[in-house]
Amino acid sequence: MQAIVYTQYGSPDVLQLREVAAPQPADGEVLVKVHATGLNAADRYALSGQPIIARLITGGLRRPKHTILGADVAGVVAGVGRGVTQFQPGNAVYGDLSGVGSGGLAEYVCAPEGVWARKPEGISFEQAAAVPMAAVTALQGLRDKGQLRAGQRVLIYGASGGVGTFAVQIAAALGGEVTAVCSARNADMARALGATHVIDYAREDFARNGQRYDLILAANGYRPIGDYRRALAPGGVYVMVGGTMSQIFQALLLGPLLSARGGGQIASLTARPNRTDLAYVGELLQTGKIRPVIDRCYPLSETPEAFRYLEWEHARGKVVINVYPSGS
Ligand SMILES: NC(=O)c1ccc[n+]([C@@H]2O[C@H](COP(=O)([O-])OP(=O)(O)OC[C@H]3O[C@@H](n4cnc5c(N)ncnc54)[C@H](OP(=O)(O)O)[C@@H]3O)[C@@H](O)[C@H]2O)c1
The missing domain is CATH 3.90.180.10 (Medium-chain alcohol dehydrogenases, catalytic domain)
Structure with missing residues:
Protein backbone atom coordinates (compact mmCIF):
# COMPACT_ATOMS: atom_id res chain seq x y z
CA MET A 1 0.00 0.00 0.00
CA PRO A 132 -12.53 13.55 16.19
CA MET A 133 -9.59 15.27 17.88
CA ALA A 134 -10.62 18.89 17.41
CA ALA A 135 -14.29 18.44 18.28
CA VAL A 136 -13.69 16.19 21.30
CA THR A 137 -11.04 18.63 22.57
CA ALA A 138 -13.50 21.51 22.26
CA LEU A 139 -16.22 19.48 23.99
CA GLN A 140 -14.00 18.40 26.90
CA GLY A 141 -12.68 21.95 27.30
CA LEU A 142 -16.10 23.57 27.40
CA ARG A 143 -18.31 20.98 29.07
CA ASP A 144 -15.89 19.16 31.41
CA LYS A 145 -13.11 21.60 32.35
CA GLY A 146 -15.21 24.71 31.74
CA GLN A 147 -18.47 23.38 33.24
CA LEU A 148 -20.35 25.48 30.69
CA ARG A 149 -23.99 26.16 31.52
CA ALA A 150 -26.68 27.67 29.33
CA GLY A 151 -26.77 31.46 29.45
CA GLN A 152 -23.09 31.89 30.32
CA ARG A 153 -20.83 34.30 28.46
CA VAL A 154 -18.11 32.32 26.68
CA LEU A 155 -15.03 33.71 24.93
CA ILE A 156 -13.21 31.50 22.41
CA TYR A 157 -9.68 32.70 21.61
CA GLY A 158 -8.40 31.18 18.33
CA ALA A 159 -12.00 30.75 17.20
CA SER A 160 -11.36 30.23 13.49
CA GLY A 161 -8.97 27.25 13.61
CA GLY A 162 -9.47 23.51 13.94
CA VAL A 163 -10.43 23.44 17.62
CA GLY A 164 -11.91 26.94 17.61
CA THR A 165 -14.52 26.38 14.88
CA PHE A 166 -15.87 23.42 16.84
CA ALA A 167 -15.62 25.29 20.14
CA VAL A 168 -17.76 28.17 18.86
CA GLN A 169 -20.44 25.78 17.62
CA ILE A 170 -20.43 23.49 20.67
CA ALA A 171 -20.52 26.44 23.08
CA ALA A 172 -23.51 27.84 21.19
CA ALA A 173 -25.19 24.40 21.09
CA LEU A 174 -24.77 24.15 24.89
CA GLY A 175 -26.53 27.50 25.29
CA GLY A 176 -23.55 29.81 25.76
CA GLU A 177 -23.48 33.39 24.52
CA VAL A 178 -20.36 33.19 22.41
CA THR A 179 -17.71 35.83 21.71
CA ALA A 180 -15.22 34.69 19.08
CA VAL A 181 -11.71 36.15 18.86
CA CYS A 182 -10.16 35.76 15.41
CA SER A 183 -8.84 37.82 12.51
CA ALA A 184 -11.16 40.12 10.59
CA ARG A 185 -11.21 37.86 7.53
CA ASN A 186 -12.86 35.13 9.62
CA ALA A 187 -15.45 37.29 11.40
CA ASP A 188 -18.38 36.38 9.14
CA MET A 189 -17.60 32.70 9.43
CA ALA A 190 -17.50 32.94 13.24
CA ARG A 191 -20.94 34.60 13.25
CA ALA A 192 -22.29 31.93 10.89
CA LEU A 193 -21.03 29.27 13.31
CA GLY A 194 -22.97 30.79 16.19
CA ALA A 195 -20.90 33.60 17.70
CA THR A 196 -23.01 36.53 18.91
CA HIS A 197 -19.98 38.84 19.16
CA VAL A 198 -16.70 38.79 17.24
CA ILE A 199 -13.46 40.49 18.28
CA ASP A 200 -10.73 41.11 15.71
CA TYR A 201 -7.58 40.54 17.77
CA ALA A 202 -5.61 42.98 15.61
CA ARG A 203 -7.93 45.88 16.45
CA GLU A 204 -9.47 45.21 19.84
CA ASP A 205 -8.03 43.89 23.10
CA PHE A 206 -10.53 41.53 24.71
CA ALA A 207 -8.78 41.93 28.07
CA ARG A 208 -9.24 45.71 28.12
CA ASN A 209 -12.65 46.31 26.61
CA GLY A 210 -14.53 46.12 29.91
CA GLN A 211 -16.30 42.83 29.12
CA ARG A 212 -16.17 39.87 31.50
CA TYR A 213 -16.68 36.22 30.66
CA ASP A 214 -17.85 33.20 32.67
CA LEU A 215 -15.69 30.91 30.57
CA ILE A 216 -12.66 31.60 28.36
CA LEU A 217 -11.29 28.82 26.17
CA ALA A 218 -7.96 29.67 24.54
CA ALA A 219 -7.20 27.46 21.56
CA ASN A 220 -4.35 29.44 20.06
CA GLY A 221 -2.37 32.66 20.04
CA TYR A 222 -0.40 34.01 22.94
CA ARG A 223 -1.72 36.24 25.67
CA PRO A 224 -0.23 36.41 29.16
CA ILE A 225 -2.22 34.55 31.76
CA GLY A 226 -3.00 37.85 33.54
CA ASP A 227 -5.00 39.02 30.52
CA TYR A 228 -7.27 36.01 30.60
CA ARG A 229 -7.67 36.36 34.35
CA ARG A 230 -8.59 40.03 34.04
CA ALA A 231 -11.33 39.19 31.57
CA LEU A 232 -12.95 36.54 33.82
CA ALA A 233 -16.20 37.31 35.62
CA PRO A 234 -16.17 36.47 39.36
CA GLY A 235 -16.03 32.67 39.64
CA GLY A 236 -15.23 32.33 35.94
CA VAL A 237 -13.04 29.64 34.41
CA TYR A 238 -10.14 29.97 31.96
CA VAL A 239 -9.30 26.78 30.06
CA MET A 240 -5.93 26.68 28.32
CA VAL A 241 -6.11 24.33 25.35
CA GLY A 242 -3.07 25.30 23.30
CA GLY A 243 -0.80 28.05 22.08
CA THR A 244 2.83 28.89 22.66
CA MET A 245 4.95 27.02 25.20
CA SER A 246 4.95 30.03 27.54
CA GLN A 247 1.15 30.15 27.43
CA ILE A 248 1.05 26.45 28.27
CA PHE A 249 3.63 26.64 31.08
CA GLN A 250 2.05 29.74 32.60
CA ALA A 251 -1.27 27.93 32.85
CA LEU A 252 0.31 24.73 34.18
CA LEU A 253 2.64 26.33 36.73
CA LEU A 254 0.82 29.50 37.78
CA GLY A 255 -2.71 28.21 37.26
CA PRO A 256 -3.12 26.35 40.57
CA LEU A 257 -1.56 29.28 42.47
CA LEU A 258 -3.77 31.90 40.85
CA SER A 259 -6.87 29.72 41.21
CA ALA A 260 -6.18 29.37 44.94
CA ARG A 261 -6.00 33.16 45.27
CA GLY A 262 -9.57 33.45 44.00
CA GLY A 263 -11.09 35.61 41.31
CA GLY A 264 -11.49 32.75 38.88
CA GLN A 265 -10.18 29.32 38.08
CA ILE A 266 -7.26 28.63 35.73
CA ALA A 267 -7.39 25.17 34.16
CA SER A 268 -5.33 23.31 31.55
CA LEU A 269 -6.82 20.71 29.26
CA THR A 270 -5.23 17.49 28.12
CA ALA A 271 -7.92 16.08 25.89
CA ARG A 272 -8.41 12.31 25.95
CA PRO A 273 -9.90 10.56 22.94
CA ASN A 274 -12.93 8.55 23.93
CA ARG A 275 -15.78 6.95 22.08
CA THR A 276 -18.51 8.28 24.35
CA ASP A 277 -17.51 11.86 23.60
CA LEU A 278 -17.12 11.06 19.90
CA ALA A 279 -20.68 9.67 19.96
CA TYR A 280 -21.88 12.88 21.64
CA VAL A 281 -20.21 14.92 18.91
CA GLY A 282 -21.64 12.56 16.27
CA GLU A 283 -25.13 13.29 17.59
CA LEU A 284 -24.50 17.06 17.28
CA LEU A 285 -23.31 16.49 13.70
CA GLN A 286 -26.26 14.36 12.78
CA THR A 287 -28.78 16.81 14.18
CA GLY A 288 -27.06 19.66 12.32
CA LYS A 289 -26.08 21.51 15.52
CA ILE A 290 -22.45 21.52 14.43
CA ARG A 291 -20.64 21.08 11.12
N1 LIG B 1 -4.89 20.42 25.11
C1 LIG B 1 -5.19 19.50 24.21
O1 LIG B 1 -5.46 18.34 24.56
C2 LIG B 1 -5.19 19.87 22.75
C3 LIG B 1 -5.88 19.11 21.81
C4 LIG B 1 -5.90 19.55 20.48
C5 LIG B 1 -5.21 20.71 20.14
N2 LIG B 1 -4.53 21.39 21.09
C6 LIG B 1 -3.81 22.63 20.79
O2 LIG B 1 -4.75 23.64 20.45
C7 LIG B 1 -4.12 24.60 19.63
C8 LIG B 1 -5.03 24.95 18.48
O3 LIG B 1 -5.16 23.84 17.63
P1 LIG B 1 -5.88 24.06 16.25
O4 LIG B 1 -5.93 22.74 15.57
O5 LIG B 1 -7.14 24.80 16.46
O6 LIG B 1 -4.79 24.99 15.54
P2 LIG B 1 -4.95 25.86 14.27
O7 LIG B 1 -6.09 25.36 13.45
O8 LIG B 1 -3.63 25.98 13.63
O9 LIG B 1 -5.34 27.30 14.86
C9 LIG B 1 -5.48 28.32 13.99
C10 LIG B 1 -6.18 29.44 14.75
O10 LIG B 1 -5.26 30.15 15.55
C11 LIG B 1 -5.49 31.54 15.38
N3 LIG B 1 -4.26 32.28 15.59
C12 LIG B 1 -3.06 32.04 15.02
N4 LIG B 1 -2.17 32.95 15.46
C13 LIG B 1 -2.84 33.79 16.31
C14 LIG B 1 -2.46 34.92 17.07
N5 LIG B 1 -1.22 35.39 17.05
N6 LIG B 1 -3.39 35.50 17.85
C15 LIG B 1 -4.65 35.04 17.88
N7 LIG B 1 -5.07 33.96 17.19
C16 LIG B 1 -4.17 33.35 16.40
C17 LIG B 1 -5.97 31.64 13.95
O11 LIG B 1 -6.75 32.82 13.80
P3 LIG B 1 -6.83 33.64 12.43
O12 LIG B 1 -6.48 32.71 11.29
O13 LIG B 1 -8.26 34.12 12.36
O14 LIG B 1 -5.82 34.72 12.57
C18 LIG B 1 -6.83 30.40 13.82
O15 LIG B 1 -8.10 30.66 14.39
C19 LIG B 1 -2.76 24.01 19.23
O16 LIG B 1 -1.76 24.63 20.01
C20 LIG B 1 -2.88 22.55 19.61
O17 LIG B 1 -1.65 21.97 19.95
C21 LIG B 1 -4.50 21.01 22.38
Whole structure:
Protein backbone atom coordinates (compact mmCIF):
# COMPACT_ATOMS: atom_id res chain seq x y z
CA MET A 1 0.00 0.00 0.00
CA GLN A 2 1.03 3.62 -0.33
CA ALA A 3 1.83 5.57 2.82
CA ILE A 4 3.46 8.80 3.88
CA VAL A 5 6.43 7.71 5.96
CA TYR A 6 8.97 9.58 8.07
CA THR A 7 11.99 8.07 9.82
CA GLN A 8 13.57 11.22 11.26
CA TYR A 9 12.18 14.33 12.92
CA GLY A 10 12.22 17.43 10.77
CA SER A 11 10.34 19.71 8.40
CA PRO A 12 7.64 18.45 6.00
CA ASP A 13 10.53 17.71 3.60
CA VAL A 14 11.28 14.50 5.54
CA LEU A 15 7.85 13.04 4.64
CA GLN A 16 8.11 10.46 1.84
CA LEU A 17 5.44 8.71 -0.20
CA ARG A 18 6.44 5.03 -0.09
CA GLU A 19 5.17 1.55 -0.85
CA VAL A 20 4.93 -0.37 2.43
CA ALA A 21 3.32 -3.63 3.57
CA ALA A 22 -0.36 -3.28 4.44
CA PRO A 23 -1.11 -3.99 8.13
CA GLN A 24 -3.01 -7.11 9.21
CA PRO A 25 -5.54 -6.90 12.05
CA ALA A 26 -4.38 -8.59 15.25
CA ASP A 27 -6.88 -9.93 17.78
CA GLY A 28 -9.31 -7.19 18.76
CA GLU A 29 -8.22 -4.90 15.91
CA VAL A 30 -10.12 -3.47 12.99
CA LEU A 31 -8.50 -2.97 9.57
CA VAL A 32 -9.80 0.15 7.85
CA LYS A 33 -9.44 1.24 4.24
CA VAL A 34 -8.70 4.92 4.78
CA HIS A 35 -10.76 7.42 2.80
CA ALA A 36 -9.66 10.62 4.53
CA THR A 37 -7.38 11.69 7.38
CA GLY A 38 -7.61 15.01 9.18
CA LEU A 39 -4.42 16.76 10.29
CA ASN A 40 -3.95 18.30 13.72
CA ALA A 41 -1.33 20.39 15.47
CA ALA A 42 -0.33 17.15 17.24
CA ASP A 43 0.80 15.74 13.87
CA ARG A 44 2.98 18.82 13.36
CA TYR A 45 4.65 18.34 16.74
CA ALA A 46 5.15 14.62 16.09
CA LEU A 47 6.72 15.44 12.71
CA SER A 48 9.17 18.03 14.00
CA GLY A 49 9.81 16.33 17.34
CA GLN A 50 9.31 19.78 18.85
CA PRO A 51 8.59 20.62 21.55
CA ILE A 52 10.66 17.79 23.05
CA ILE A 53 7.68 16.71 25.14
CA ALA A 54 6.12 15.50 21.86
CA ARG A 55 8.90 12.89 21.68
CA LEU A 56 8.23 11.78 25.24
CA ILE A 57 4.51 11.41 24.50
CA THR A 58 5.04 9.37 21.32
CA GLY A 59 7.93 7.38 22.77
CA GLY A 60 10.67 8.08 20.19
CA LEU A 61 13.42 10.17 21.76
CA ARG A 62 15.96 10.02 18.89
CA ARG A 63 13.72 9.06 15.99
CA PRO A 64 9.97 8.57 15.54
CA LYS A 65 8.62 5.38 17.08
CA HIS A 66 5.56 5.42 14.83
CA THR A 67 6.62 6.22 11.28
CA ILE A 68 3.17 6.97 9.81
CA LEU A 69 1.38 10.05 11.10
CA GLY A 70 -2.36 10.82 10.95
CA ALA A 71 -4.64 10.33 13.94
CA ASP A 72 -8.08 11.41 12.72
CA VAL A 73 -9.20 8.73 10.30
CA ALA A 74 -12.42 8.05 8.39
CA GLY A 75 -12.86 5.02 6.17
CA VAL A 76 -14.48 1.65 5.63
CA VAL A 77 -13.82 -1.54 7.58
CA ALA A 78 -11.86 -3.94 5.36
CA GLY A 79 -11.29 -6.73 7.89
CA VAL A 80 -11.50 -7.58 11.59
CA GLY A 81 -9.28 -9.55 13.96
CA ARG A 82 -10.52 -12.29 16.27
CA GLY A 83 -12.79 -11.10 19.05
CA VAL A 84 -14.10 -8.00 17.29
CA THR A 85 -17.85 -7.87 17.83
CA GLN A 86 -19.01 -4.36 16.95
CA PHE A 87 -17.79 -3.95 13.38
CA GLN A 88 -17.78 -5.92 10.17
CA PRO A 89 -16.37 -5.33 6.70
CA GLY A 90 -18.24 -2.59 4.87
CA ASN A 91 -19.03 -0.46 7.96
CA ALA A 92 -18.15 3.22 7.55
CA VAL A 93 -16.19 4.32 10.63
CA TYR A 94 -14.13 7.17 12.05
CA GLY A 95 -11.91 7.64 15.06
CA ASP A 96 -8.96 9.31 16.79
CA LEU A 97 -5.94 6.98 16.69
CA SER A 98 -3.57 9.31 18.56
CA GLY A 99 -3.48 7.04 21.61
CA VAL A 100 -2.65 3.92 19.57
CA GLY A 101 0.15 5.04 17.25
CA SER A 102 -1.78 6.97 14.57
CA GLY A 103 -1.03 5.63 11.04
CA GLY A 104 -3.82 7.31 9.05
CA LEU A 105 -1.63 8.74 6.28
CA ALA A 106 -1.79 5.41 4.47
CA GLU A 107 -4.22 3.42 2.38
CA TYR A 108 -4.94 1.02 5.27
CA VAL A 109 -4.62 1.27 9.02
CA CYS A 110 -5.28 -1.13 11.91
CA ALA A 111 -6.42 -0.01 15.35
CA PRO A 112 -8.19 -1.57 18.33
CA GLU A 113 -11.96 -1.86 18.08
CA GLY A 114 -12.39 0.59 20.98
CA VAL A 115 -11.16 3.65 19.09
CA TRP A 116 -13.63 3.34 16.22
CA ALA A 117 -17.19 4.63 16.00
CA ARG A 118 -19.73 4.44 13.19
CA LYS A 119 -19.45 7.43 10.86
CA PRO A 120 -22.58 9.57 11.29
CA GLU A 121 -25.02 9.30 8.38
CA GLY A 122 -25.11 12.22 5.99
CA ILE A 123 -21.56 13.47 6.44
CA SER A 124 -18.77 12.67 4.00
CA PHE A 125 -15.55 10.86 4.84
CA GLU A 126 -13.66 14.15 4.48
CA GLN A 127 -15.99 15.83 6.96
CA ALA A 128 -15.80 12.87 9.36
CA ALA A 129 -11.98 12.94 9.28
CA ALA A 130 -12.06 16.60 10.31
CA VAL A 131 -13.95 15.86 13.50
CA PRO A 132 -12.53 13.55 16.19
CA MET A 133 -9.59 15.27 17.88
CA ALA A 134 -10.62 18.89 17.41
CA ALA A 135 -14.29 18.44 18.28
CA VAL A 136 -13.69 16.19 21.30
CA THR A 137 -11.04 18.63 22.57
CA ALA A 138 -13.50 21.51 22.26
CA LEU A 139 -16.22 19.48 23.99
CA GLN A 140 -14.00 18.40 26.90
CA GLY A 141 -12.68 21.95 27.30
CA LEU A 142 -16.10 23.57 27.40
CA ARG A 143 -18.31 20.98 29.07
CA ASP A 144 -15.89 19.16 31.41
CA LYS A 145 -13.11 21.60 32.35
CA GLY A 146 -15.21 24.71 31.74
CA GLN A 147 -18.47 23.38 33.24
CA LEU A 148 -20.35 25.48 30.69
CA ARG A 149 -23.99 26.16 31.52
CA ALA A 150 -26.68 27.67 29.33
CA GLY A 151 -26.77 31.46 29.45
CA GLN A 152 -23.09 31.89 30.32
CA ARG A 153 -20.83 34.30 28.46
CA VAL A 154 -18.11 32.32 26.68
CA LEU A 155 -15.03 33.71 24.93
CA ILE A 156 -13.21 31.50 22.41
CA TYR A 157 -9.68 32.70 21.61
CA GLY A 158 -8.40 31.18 18.33
CA ALA A 159 -12.00 30.75 17.20
CA SER A 160 -11.36 30.23 13.49
CA GLY A 161 -8.97 27.25 13.61
CA GLY A 162 -9.47 23.51 13.94
CA VAL A 163 -10.43 23.44 17.62
CA GLY A 164 -11.91 26.94 17.61
CA THR A 165 -14.52 26.38 14.88
CA PHE A 166 -15.87 23.42 16.84
CA ALA A 167 -15.62 25.29 20.14
CA VAL A 168 -17.76 28.17 18.86
CA GLN A 169 -20.44 25.78 17.62
CA ILE A 170 -20.43 23.49 20.67
CA ALA A 171 -20.52 26.44 23.08
CA ALA A 172 -23.51 27.84 21.19
CA ALA A 173 -25.19 24.40 21.09
CA LEU A 174 -24.77 24.15 24.89
CA GLY A 175 -26.53 27.50 25.29
CA GLY A 176 -23.55 29.81 25.76
CA GLU A 177 -23.48 33.39 24.52
CA VAL A 178 -20.36 33.19 22.41
CA THR A 179 -17.71 35.83 21.71
CA ALA A 180 -15.22 34.69 19.08
CA VAL A 181 -11.71 36.15 18.86
CA CYS A 182 -10.16 35.76 15.41
CA SER A 183 -8.84 37.82 12.51
CA ALA A 184 -11.16 40.12 10.59
CA ARG A 185 -11.21 37.86 7.53
CA ASN A 186 -12.86 35.13 9.62
CA ALA A 187 -15.45 37.29 11.40
CA ASP A 188 -18.38 36.38 9.14
CA MET A 189 -17.60 32.70 9.43
CA ALA A 190 -17.50 32.94 13.24
CA ARG A 191 -20.94 34.60 13.25
CA ALA A 192 -22.29 31.93 10.89
CA LEU A 193 -21.03 29.27 13.31
CA GLY A 194 -22.97 30.79 16.19
CA ALA A 195 -20.90 33.60 17.70
CA THR A 196 -23.01 36.53 18.91
CA HIS A 197 -19.98 38.84 19.16
CA VAL A 198 -16.70 38.79 17.24
CA ILE A 199 -13.46 40.49 18.28
CA ASP A 200 -10.73 41.11 15.71
CA TYR A 201 -7.58 40.54 17.77
CA ALA A 202 -5.61 42.98 15.61
CA ARG A 203 -7.93 45.88 16.45
CA GLU A 204 -9.47 45.21 19.84
CA ASP A 205 -8.03 43.89 23.10
CA PHE A 206 -10.53 41.53 24.71
CA ALA A 207 -8.78 41.93 28.07
CA ARG A 208 -9.24 45.71 28.12
CA ASN A 209 -12.65 46.31 26.61
CA GLY A 210 -14.53 46.12 29.91
CA GLN A 211 -16.30 42.83 29.12
CA ARG A 212 -16.17 39.87 31.50
CA TYR A 213 -16.68 36.22 30.66
CA ASP A 214 -17.85 33.20 32.67
CA LEU A 215 -15.69 30.91 30.57
CA ILE A 216 -12.66 31.60 28.36
CA LEU A 217 -11.29 28.82 26.17
CA ALA A 218 -7.96 29.67 24.54
CA ALA A 219 -7.20 27.46 21.56
CA ASN A 220 -4.35 29.44 20.06
CA GLY A 221 -2.37 32.66 20.04
CA TYR A 222 -0.40 34.01 22.94
CA ARG A 223 -1.72 36.24 25.67
CA PRO A 224 -0.23 36.41 29.16
CA ILE A 225 -2.22 34.55 31.76
CA GLY A 226 -3.00 37.85 33.54
CA ASP A 227 -5.00 39.02 30.52
CA TYR A 228 -7.27 36.01 30.60
CA ARG A 229 -7.67 36.36 34.35
CA ARG A 230 -8.59 40.03 34.04
CA ALA A 231 -11.33 39.19 31.57
CA LEU A 232 -12.95 36.54 33.82
CA ALA A 233 -16.20 37.31 35.62
CA PRO A 234 -16.17 36.47 39.36
CA GLY A 235 -16.03 32.67 39.64
CA GLY A 236 -15.23 32.33 35.94
CA VAL A 237 -13.04 29.64 34.41
CA TYR A 238 -10.14 29.97 31.96
CA VAL A 239 -9.30 26.78 30.06
CA MET A 240 -5.93 26.68 28.32
CA VAL A 241 -6.11 24.33 25.35
CA GLY A 242 -3.07 25.30 23.30
CA GLY A 243 -0.80 28.05 22.08
CA THR A 244 2.83 28.89 22.66
CA MET A 245 4.95 27.02 25.20
CA SER A 246 4.95 30.03 27.54
CA GLN A 247 1.15 30.15 27.43
CA ILE A 248 1.05 26.45 28.27
CA PHE A 249 3.63 26.64 31.08
CA GLN A 250 2.05 29.74 32.60
CA ALA A 251 -1.27 27.93 32.85
CA LEU A 252 0.31 24.73 34.18
CA LEU A 253 2.64 26.33 36.73
CA LEU A 254 0.82 29.50 37.78
CA GLY A 255 -2.71 28.21 37.26
CA PRO A 256 -3.12 26.35 40.57
CA LEU A 257 -1.56 29.28 42.47
CA LEU A 258 -3.77 31.90 40.85
CA SER A 259 -6.87 29.72 41.21
CA ALA A 260 -6.18 29.37 44.94
CA ARG A 261 -6.00 33.16 45.27
CA GLY A 262 -9.57 33.45 44.00
CA GLY A 263 -11.09 35.61 41.31
CA GLY A 264 -11.49 32.75 38.88
CA GLN A 265 -10.18 29.32 38.08
CA ILE A 266 -7.26 28.63 35.73
CA ALA A 267 -7.39 25.17 34.16
CA SER A 268 -5.33 23.31 31.55
CA LEU A 269 -6.82 20.71 29.26
CA THR A 270 -5.23 17.49 28.12
CA ALA A 271 -7.92 16.08 25.89
CA ARG A 272 -8.41 12.31 25.95
CA PRO A 273 -9.90 10.56 22.94
CA ASN A 274 -12.93 8.55 23.93
CA ARG A 275 -15.78 6.95 22.08
CA THR A 276 -18.51 8.28 24.35
CA ASP A 277 -17.51 11.86 23.60
CA LEU A 278 -17.12 11.06 19.90
CA ALA A 279 -20.68 9.67 19.96
CA TYR A 280 -21.88 12.88 21.64
CA VAL A 281 -20.21 14.92 18.91
CA GLY A 282 -21.64 12.56 16.27
CA GLU A 283 -25.13 13.29 17.59
CA LEU A 284 -24.50 17.06 17.28
CA LEU A 285 -23.31 16.49 13.70
CA GLN A 286 -26.26 14.36 12.78
CA THR A 287 -28.78 16.81 14.18
CA GLY A 288 -27.06 19.66 12.32
CA LYS A 289 -26.08 21.51 15.52
CA ILE A 290 -22.45 21.52 14.43
CA ARG A 291 -20.64 21.08 11.12
CA PRO A 292 -17.00 20.59 10.30
CA VAL A 293 -15.31 23.55 8.63
CA ILE A 294 -12.75 22.33 6.11
CA ASP A 295 -10.29 24.83 4.72
CA ARG A 296 -8.37 22.62 2.29
CA CYS A 297 -8.17 19.00 1.14
CA TYR A 298 -4.97 17.55 -0.34
CA PRO A 299 -4.28 14.22 -2.03
CA LEU A 300 -2.03 11.81 -0.08
CA SER A 301 0.93 12.59 -2.36
CA GLU A 302 0.73 16.28 -1.39
CA THR A 303 0.82 15.68 2.37
CA PRO A 304 4.07 17.70 2.80
CA GLU A 305 2.31 20.70 1.27
CA ALA A 306 -0.62 20.21 3.65
CA PHE A 307 1.77 20.27 6.61
CA ARG A 308 3.37 23.47 5.33
CA TYR A 309 -0.06 25.08 5.19
CA LEU A 310 -0.87 23.88 8.71
CA GLU A 311 2.40 25.33 10.02
CA TRP A 312 1.18 28.78 9.04
CA GLU A 313 -1.33 28.47 11.96
CA HIS A 314 -4.06 30.38 10.16
CA ALA A 315 -6.00 27.54 8.55
CA ARG A 316 -9.70 28.30 8.51
CA GLY A 317 -10.99 25.20 10.29
CA LYS A 318 -9.43 21.91 9.27
CA VAL A 319 -6.95 20.55 6.74
CA VAL A 320 -7.79 17.07 5.42
CA ILE A 321 -5.88 14.50 3.36
CA ASN A 322 -7.97 12.64 0.80
CA VAL A 323 -6.55 9.13 0.69
CA TYR A 324 -9.33 7.48 -1.31
CA PRO A 325 -11.54 10.35 -2.44
CA SER A 326 -15.22 9.67 -1.60
CA GLY A 327 -17.01 7.48 -4.04
CA SER A 328 -13.92 5.57 -5.22
N1 LIG B 1 -4.89 20.42 25.11
C1 LIG B 1 -5.19 19.50 24.21
O1 LIG B 1 -5.46 18.34 24.56
C2 LIG B 1 -5.19 19.87 22.75
C3 LIG B 1 -5.88 19.11 21.81
C4 LIG B 1 -5.90 19.55 20.48
C5 LIG B 1 -5.21 20.71 20.14
N2 LIG B 1 -4.53 21.39 21.09
C6 LIG B 1 -3.81 22.63 20.79
O2 LIG B 1 -4.75 23.64 20.45
C7 LIG B 1 -4.12 24.60 19.63
C8 LIG B 1 -5.03 24.95 18.48
O3 LIG B 1 -5.16 23.84 17.63
P1 LIG B 1 -5.88 24.06 16.25
O4 LIG B 1 -5.93 22.74 15.57
O5 LIG B 1 -7.14 24.80 16.46
O6 LIG B 1 -4.79 24.99 15.54
P2 LIG B 1 -4.95 25.86 14.27
O7 LIG B 1 -6.09 25.36 13.45
O8 LIG B 1 -3.63 25.98 13.63
O9 LIG B 1 -5.34 27.30 14.86
C9 LIG B 1 -5.48 28.32 13.99
C10 LIG B 1 -6.18 29.44 14.75
O10 LIG B 1 -5.26 30.15 15.55
C11 LIG B 1 -5.49 31.54 15.38
N3 LIG B 1 -4.26 32.28 15.59
C12 LIG B 1 -3.06 32.04 15.02
N4 LIG B 1 -2.17 32.95 15.46
C13 LIG B 1 -2.84 33.79 16.31
C14 LIG B 1 -2.46 34.92 17.07
N5 LIG B 1 -1.22 35.39 17.05
N6 LIG B 1 -3.39 35.50 17.85
C15 LIG B 1 -4.65 35.04 17.88
N7 LIG B 1 -5.07 33.96 17.19
C16 LIG B 1 -4.17 33.35 16.40
C17 LIG B 1 -5.97 31.64 13.95
O11 LIG B 1 -6.75 32.82 13.80
P3 LIG B 1 -6.83 33.64 12.43
O12 LIG B 1 -6.48 32.71 11.29
O13 LIG B 1 -8.26 34.12 12.36
O14 LIG B 1 -5.82 34.72 12.57
C18 LIG B 1 -6.83 30.40 13.82
O15 LIG B 1 -8.10 30.66 14.39
C19 LIG B 1 -2.76 24.01 19.23
O16 LIG B 1 -1.76 24.63 20.01
C20 LIG B 1 -2.88 22.55 19.61
O17 LIG B 1 -1.65 21.97 19.95
C21 LIG B 1 -4.50 21.01 22.38
